[in-house]
C-alpha cells in the first residue's frame with residue numbers, strides 16, 4: 224500500500240510514522256510538504272497520514288492553523304472522493320479542525336501533558352478484540368462532542384478505539400485525558416477517515432519493546 228505523510232512546520236512524528244510504515248511494515252511511503260497540493264500520485268486505495276506533533280507551535284488550538292495549509296485542501300478533496308486518511312494525535316486534531324471528523328480535542332482534564340503507555344480496545348466489531356498497549360503523548364487529547372454527535376458515533380460504530388483496563392473494560396474513566404466515553408480513536412461515517420490520539424507508529428518494532436502498534440495498522444488497512 225502507498226502512504227503519503229504530510230509534514231507541517233512543527234510535526235515531530237513524521238519521521239517515526241514514515242520509518243514504521245516503510246521499514247517495519249514494508250509499505251511505500253512518500254513525504255508530502257504542507258505547502259504543496261499535489262496528490263495525483265495517490266488513488267483511493269492509498270492513504271494520506273497526518274502525523275503527530277506540534278504543528279505551528281500549537282498556537283490558537285492544536286491543529287487550528289494547520290488546517291489552512293494548502294495541502295489540507297487537497298487532503299479534504301481526496302477524502303471526499305473516498306481516499307483513505309489517517310490522523311495520529313496532532314493529525315486527529317487537524318482532522319477535527321478541518322471538519323473531516325466531528326468533535327474536538329480539548330485540554331486534558333488534569334491540564335497536564337501526558338506521556339505514557341495506555342491500554343486500548345478496538346471497538347469496531349470487524350476488528351480483533353484484544354487489548355493493545357500503545358503510547359500517548361499529548362496535552363490536548365480529551366475527545367469531546369455534543370451528546371447528539373457522540374450518540375451518532377456510537378450508533379454507527381464509528382468509535383475505533385477506547386481506553387480500557389487490562390481486561391478490556393471501559394466501564395469507568397480509563398482515559399489519560401478525560402475523553403468522553405473513553406474514546407481514543409474514531410472514523411467518519413464513510414469509514415475512510417480514521418484518527419486516534421495514541422501513537423501506533425511508536426510501537427511497531429521489537430527494538431522499541433512493543434509491537435502492538437502493528438495491530439492498529441492491520442485493523443485499519445489489513446497490513447501487518
Ligand SMILES: NC(=O)CC[C@H](N)C(=O)O
Nearest residue numbers: 275276312313361362363
Ligand atoms: N504528540 C502529539 O501529536 C502532540 C499533539 C498536540 N500537540 C498536543 O500536545 O496535544
